[in-house]
Amino acid sequence: xxxxxxxRWERPHPAFLSVFIILLFxxxxxxxxxxxRGFFPDSRLDLRLFADTVTSSYNLRIFWFTxxxxxxxxxxxxxxxLPGAFLLSNYxxxxxxxIRALSGVPFVLPPILVVLGFxxxxxxxxxxxxxxxxxxxxxxxxxxxLYSLKAIILAHGFYNFPIALRVVSSLWEQLPQNQQWAAQTxxxxxxxxxxxxxxPQLLPAILAASALIFMFCFTSFAVILVLGGxxxxxxxxxxxxxxxxxxxxxxxxxxxxSAALFITLALLSVYIRLQNKLSFQQELSHRRxxxxxxxxxxxxxxxxxxxxxxxxxxxxxGPLIGVIVRSLQKPSSRAGKLFFSLDWYRSILSGDAGxxxxxxxxxxxxxxxxxxxxxxxxxxxxTAVSYVTVRYRFRLANLIDTLSMAPMSVSSVILGLGYFxxxxxxxxxxxxxxxxxxxxxxxxxxPFVVRTVSAVLKKISPNQLYAAMLxxxxxxxxxxxxxxxxxxxxxxxxxxxxxxxxxxxxxxTLLFSSSIITIPLAIYRMIGSYNFFGACxxxxxxxxxxxxxxxxxxxxxGSEI
Amino acid sequence: xxxKTVDLRRSFSDFNLLVNFEAKEGELICLLGPSGCGKTTxxxxxxxxxxxxxxxxxxxxRDITDLPPWKRNIGLVFQxxxxxxxxxxxxxxxxxxxxxGTAAETIHSRVxxxxxxxxxxxxxxRKPHELSGGEKQRVALARAVAPSPSLLxxxxxxxxxxxxxxxxxxxxxxxxxxxxGLTTIYVTHDQEEALSISDRIIMMKDGEIxxxxxxxxxxxxxINSFVAKFIGNANLLPVSKRTEDRKYYFFRPDDTxxxxxxxAAADIFEKQMTIRSVEYAGSHYVVEGSDGESSLRxxxxxxxxxxxxxxxxxGSSCWFQVEKTKLKLLSH
Numbered sequence: 001x002x003x004x005x006x007x008r009w010e011r012p013h014p015a016f017l018s019v020f021i022i023l024l025f026x027x028x029x030x031x032x033x034x035x036x037r038g039f040f041p042d043s044r045l046d047l048r049l050f051a052d053t054v055t056s057s058y059n060l061r062i063f064w065f066t067x068x069x070x071x072x073x074x075x076x077x078x079x080x081x082l083p084g085a086f087l088l089s090n091y092x093x094x095x096x097x098x099i100r101a102l103s104g105v106p107f108v109l110p111p112i113l114v115v116l117g118f119x120x121x122x123x124x125x126x127x128x129x130x131x132x133x134x135x136x137x138x139x140x141x142x143x144x145x146l147y148s149l150k151a152i153i154l155a156h157g158f159y160n161f162p163i164a165l166r167v168v169s170s171l172w173e174q175l176p177q178n179q180q181w182a183a184q185t186x187x188x189x190x191x192x193x194x195x196x197x198x199x200p201q202l203l204p205a206i207l208a209a210s211a212l213i214f215m216f217c218f219t220s221f222a223v224i225l226v227l228g229g230x231x232x233x234x235x236x237x238x239x240x241x242x243x244x245x246x247x248x249x250x251x252x253x254x255x256x257x258s259a260a261l262f263i264t265l266a267l268l269s270v271y272i273r274l275q276n277k278l279s280f281q282q283e284l285s286h287r288r289x290x291x292x293x294x295x296x297x298x299x300x301x302x303x304x305x306x307x308x309x310x311x312x313x314x315x316x317x318g319p320l321i322g323v324i325v326r327s328l329q330k331p332s333s334r335a336g337k338l339f340f341s342l343d344w345y346r347s348i349l350s351g352d353a354g355x356x357x358x359x360x361x362x363x364x365x366x367x368x369x370x371x372x373x374x375x376x377x378x379x380x381x382x383t384a385v386s387y388v389t390v391r392y393r394f395r396l397a398n399l400i401d402t403l404s405m406a407p408m409s410v411s412s413v414i415l416g417l418g419y420f421x422x423x424x425x426x427x428x429x430x431x432x433x434x435x436x437x438x439x440x441x442x443x444x445x446x447p448f449v450v451r452t453v454s455a456v457l458k459k460i461s462p463n464q465l466y467a468a469m470l471x472x473x474x475x476x477x478x479x480x481x482x483x484x485x486x487x488x489x490x491x492x493x494x495x496x497x498x499x500x501x502x503x504x505x506x507x508x509t510l511l512f513s514s515s516i517i518t519i520p521l522a523i524y525r526m527i528g529s530y531n532f533f534g535a536c537x538x539x540x541x542x543x544x545x546x547x548x549x550x551x552x553x554x555x556x557x558g559s560e561i
Numbered sequence: 562x563x564x565k566t567v568d569l570r571r572s573f574s575d576f577n578l579l580v581n582f583e584a585k586e587g588e589l590i591c592l593l594g595p596s597g598c599g600k601t602t603x604x605x606x607x608x609x610x611x612x613x614x615x616x617x618x619x620x621x622x623r624d625i626t627d628l629p630p631w632k633r634n635i636g637l638v639f640q641x642x643x644x645x646x647x648x649x650x651x652x653x654x655x656x657x658x659x660x661x662g663t664a665a666e667t668i669h670s671r672v673x674x675x676x677x678x679x680x681x682x683x684x685x686x687r688k689p690h691e692l693s694g695g696e697k698q699r700v701a702l703a704r705a706v707a708p709s710p711s712l713l714x715x716x717x718x719x720x721x722x723x724x725x726x727x728x729x730x731x732x733x734x735x736x737x738x739x740x741x742g743l744t745t746i747y748v749t750h751d752q753e754e755a756l757s758i759s760d761r762i763i764m765m766k767d768g769e770i771x772x773x774x775x776x777x778x779x780x781x782x783x784i785n786s787f788v789a790k791f792i793g794n795a796n797l798l799p800v801s802k803r804t805e806d807r808k809y810y811f812f813r814p815d816d817t818x819x820x821x822x823x824x825a826a827a828d829i830f831e832k833q834m835t836i837r838s839v840e841y842a843g844s845h846y847v848v849e850g851s852d853g854e855s856s857l858r859x860x861x862x863x864x865x866x867x868x869x870x871x872x873x874x875x876g877s878s879c880w881f882q883v884e885k886t887k888l889k890l891l892s893h
Binding site: 464466467468470473474482486 | 608609610629630631633634635636637641643644645646656657660661704705708
């Protein structure tokens with residue numbers, strides 16, 4: 001005779017289901033809309049459009065280019081990141097902590113800032129060219145980097161090398177030292193040691209990092225849109241945007257999006273498999289107490305470190321410094337000399353009716369409102385999903401887990417397209433546009449909330465919850481007095497993280513926003529209208545917010561990317 | 562209060578638990594058995610963490626089978642302590658009293674009283690991560706006992722600690738238990754622990770109760786070979802060569818003597834064996850002999866003057882002898 005009264009606390013409260021209904025509306029319906037347009041172009045099932053889309057030579061060229069730039073970018077990111085991983089894992093030197101912290105900065109910057117930085121730094125009249133012209137007394141800018149495949153790869157490398165560096169070095173540091181000594185007593189000299197002992201064990205990390213970087217580069221949007229600068233440098237995402245906003249060919253955009261969805265899902269499953277192998281390897285190494293030892297570098301090591309830091313500064317810090325420098329400059333006349341000026345910031349603060357100040361102030365105001373609202377929504381959504389999937393064991397648990405993490409695998413461009421379709425079909429309500437932006441940002445940010453909160457929830461052992469129950473606390477009380485205080489730091493970090501994601505989001509926003517301007521949108525439009533100085537002023541503000549968020553997160557102990 | 566379980570059943574895919582026992586008021590009863598025998602499951606059923614498939618649980622006069630854990634008034638000490646990391650020692654211990662709505666000053670004096678009971682006076686403000694294993698366990702005990710539960714459960718509370726500490730702490734737990742007069746169920750796989758602190762022992766194997774008795778009864782009169790082997794050291798000789806016939810002669814190595822010649826006495830049971838090893842254990846020597854099919858052990862005060870067989874070299878042949886009064890026949 002099984003009784004269910006004491007079992008009720010093993011199944012989630014029905015109120016949680018409302019979370020999944022919200023998710024349905026905010027994510028599955030927009031995406032569904034996109035897929036429907038692709039497969040039902042004239043309200044009838046017509047697979048020809050989809051077939052044409054995936055076989056047309058035009059699109060195949062786009063597929064190929066997307067793939068090619070992703071591969072080249074991944075290789076370049078590895079070339080940049082792996083030497084750093086080697087240096088960090090094997091040597092100890094002053095400033096090591098700083099280097100490690102700085103290495104994370106590029107990754108937390110939104111792509112629009114990367115784009116802006118690159119334009120400022122590597123452009124024909126950019127900082128690097130100006131510097132080289134001055135040093136070598138040239139009359140023409142020597143480096144022509146921008147608006148080419150070179151620029152795309154360079155920017156992707158800047159953005160993604162921290163992944164390679166951190167993922168590989170964190171595993172390397174945990175490789176047990178005893179193994180190395182054992183191998184040496186068995187006769188292995190250093191190169192052989194590396195080839196046969198170290199490298200095979202690092203392979204899971206290298207592969208996992210490569211897969212992740214590849215996925216990011218494959219679905220990259222803003223970088224390609226701006227730094228590619230031409231139809232021969234179009235990727236799938238850019239083409240979707242072009243079809244939807246420029247050609248207004250919605251069915252084609254829908255069909256292409258469907259194809260893209262399948263490809264990214266396939267990529268994601270590969271990545272998950274590699275990530276599992278990596279976690280396994282990490283677990284193996286983590287159990288031991290003897291970590292990889294570090295030594296002081298010899299002359300060769302020291303010079304490598306200095307050269308590496310130099311390259312990192314050039315590629316990673318250069319663009320950012322360029323943005324900050326440009327924001328403090330103003331031309332004396334149309335094409336005149338630049339002089340130091342705080343005018344741009346003053347303009348923002350006063351919001352003067354001249355073009356720049358007011359736009360900037362409006363953008364800041366909008367971004368703050370949207371950011372806070374989206375962060376709050378993402379926090380509630382993400383925490384609820386986290387809680388249901390971690391705490392409860394019920395039959396549909398695995399399915400719910402997969403379904404709720406789906407937004408992570410869907411590109412925000414396609415999500416933006418879904419919202420674009422939604423917006424067009426909604427009546428022209430005043431707040432509709434704003435609400436949709438908030439919703440889109442919340443959906444994009446909430447998987448990160450889920451990951452952050454789940455990680456901490458899992459650390460609470462069931463015995464602690466049982467202990468509280470046996471001391472007289474019913475499940476609600478257990479949550480309030482035990483679980484909530486423990487996860488509060490993670491909740492704060494997740495909220496801050498979600499806020500930062502919303503602040504920098506441009507993909508979805510560009511796809512469907514018309515009247516509401518956000519900071520990234522403003523920067524994008526200013527780049528397009530050659531108002532680089534203004535863009536840099538806004539960009540600098542964004543840089544500081546992101547760096548602040550990043551240091552807060554680092555302090556809270558987020559070593560997970 | 563006394564605890565009674567009636568036909569308590571819980572089944573998993575390859576495991577079936579059935580427990581029927583009664584713990585009298587003020588008694589410390591040990592659930593003893595190897596890993597996987599179901600002792601922790603039985604404990605979790607009593608606590609309400611797991612739900613039985615059938616059967617009833619009575620605490621005093623109350624049928625608590627259908628009550629959720631927070632209404633059962635049972636204390637539980639976990640093997641991994643399960644202290645609340647974000648609360649101080651005082652807040653941890655006070656937790657149960659807070660749930661009851663006890664007044665703040667009463668809570669404070671009760672916490673102090675308990676801290677001196679477990680000999681951790683002055684530890685109020687400390688946090689769990691600042692405590693050693695033994696200290697954590699004592700806080701866990703104080704916390705479980707603070708709201709004056711009717712029953713105390715302990716799930717292998719000492720297995721994470723080193724041997725010396727275990728012996729010291731189990732004595733303290735027993736003293737506290739006796740002083741408060743709290744009915745207690747103590748789960749362990751350590752037979753020495755069970756023998757030293759329990760009023761009665763419940764021996765379990767594969768989800769079934771093998772025997773219930775006082776420590777002396779379990780040690781001197783085990784009802785089958787499993788109990789005989791688990792509690793203390795045992796010599797078990799199959800009575801016949803046929804394997805279906807699982808009867809055993811049972812006697813303790815402590816009662817076993819060695820002789821180079823067979824005895825003629827009618828009250829001596831003996832078996833001839835070749836010596837395989839002699840080990841020194843401080844208070845005695847452990848001599849092991851075998852005849853190819855079974856082996857016997859003897860605990861001797863003096864070092865035996867024998868040669869040990871090693872590889873193909875033959876060792877001495879000796880007669881292992883025990884008084885028939887110390888010999889028992891076990892049916893399985």
